[in-house]
Amino acid sequence: MNPERKEIYTSLAPLYDTLMGDVDYESWADFIDEIMQTHHFDPIEILELACGTGSLALSLAELECYTITATDLSPSMVDVARGKAAEFESDVNFFPMNYLNINLQKKFDCIYTVFDSVNYLKKKSEVKLFLENSYKILKPGGLLIFDFSTPKNSLQSVDYLNNEEGDAGRFRYLRSSRYDAKEKIHYNEFEIDELDEQTGKVINTFREVHTQRAYSLNEMLLIVEQTPYHQVAKYDGFDLIDADENSARVTMVLKCQTQQ
Ligand SMILES: C[S@@+](CC[C@H](N)C(=O)[O-])C[C@H]1O[C@@H](n2cnc3c(N)ncnc32)[C@H](O)[C@@H]1O
The missing domain is CATH 2.20.25 (N-terminal domain of TfIIb)
Known part of the structure; x- marks a missing residue:
């Protein structure tokens, strides 16, 4: 049988949590929580971009009294996330949205996206657009946290x-x-x-x-320099340790200027 070509994360959606079976989303949520609490005085309104099937948002919602909105390009992934939210009686609000075309009026204290989601942007100009789009919906002093994988x-x-x-x-x-x-x-x-x-x-x-x-740390820093963000931190892996050119995964923490 000739396989039918599908959009990414459509036919994979019912399998995604199996594919990610070894991923410890609870620890990942602890890490994002630690970053938010370290660099923001009072994070409340949180937005996740490219949330996939929602595992991280649902874990984060267990940790603190955050108001979490979680979005993903793929309606199929969002459907799975909504099913899990209903099962766990979580009030995380999931809906489909392209992070290159953000259509929200609300502003957030923290926006985050994890697990190589930014690596789906193949052009540096798209990464810059993603950063600028996110900036527009951050409150002054708000944080953008995103990871990327390197060569x-x-x-x-x-x-x-x-x-x-x-x-x-x-x-x-x-x-x-x-x-x-x-x-x-x-x-x-x-x-x-x-x-x-x-x-x-x-x-x-x-x-x-x-x-x-894959983006090297230096490539990403040069893109960030072209945006209005203040660079707060760049972490190696899942620790609050400074990343360098040898890091396999980097978590960037950027801050929206306090005066706009
Ligand atoms: C590797 S998965 C990570 C999902 C989730 N963050 C996790 O940790 O399990 C990448 C996700 O990025 C989403 N994605 C890719 N391009 C996107 C875009 N332009 N806007 C929003 N989401 C996007 C995909 O639909 C997919 O769910």
Whole structure:
């Protein structure tokens, strides 16, 4: 069967939490919480961009009395997130939104996005646009927290990601992964089978091709310099330790000017 090509994070949505089975979102929420509490005097209104199936927002909501809005480009991912919110009786407000086309009137104390979501922006001009769009909906003194993965991360991960398999009942996937070091583009191709619940036979096969651009720390700092943000911190991995050119994942913390 010739796989039907799908938009990213559509056919993958019911499998996403299986794919991320090893990810400790509770610790990740602790880390984001620690950053917000360290660099903001009173974070209350929080916005997550590219929230996926909502695991981090739902964990964060357990920690403090935050008012959390969480958004993602993919309506299929948002549907899964809403289902989990209903199950956990959480009041996180999930809806679809492209972070390059933010259409919110409200302003926030903190905006964050994690897990390589910014790496989906393949042009530096798009990263700058993302930063500027977020700036417009931050309150004075508000924080933008985002992580990105670097070429080192792609070089380290590409072999174990390649040929990875997983299954979640009615669906299963096979991932092929390759990294073009010259262009700094990481390709993850997913072949997703939908199985008949009675017979276990494949009834549909879908294909999603994900392309992400790895950014070095220096490249990202040069982009940030072109924006009005004050750079507060750049953290290595999941610790409040300063990132450098050897970091595989960097978490940037930027502040909106207090006077606008
Ligand atoms: C690797 S997943 C991370 C999801 C979530 N942050 C997590 O930690 O599980 C990347 C997410 O970015 C979202 N995404 C990609 N481009 C986007 C855009 N332009 N606007 C909003 N979300 C986007 C995808 O739909 C996907 O859910």
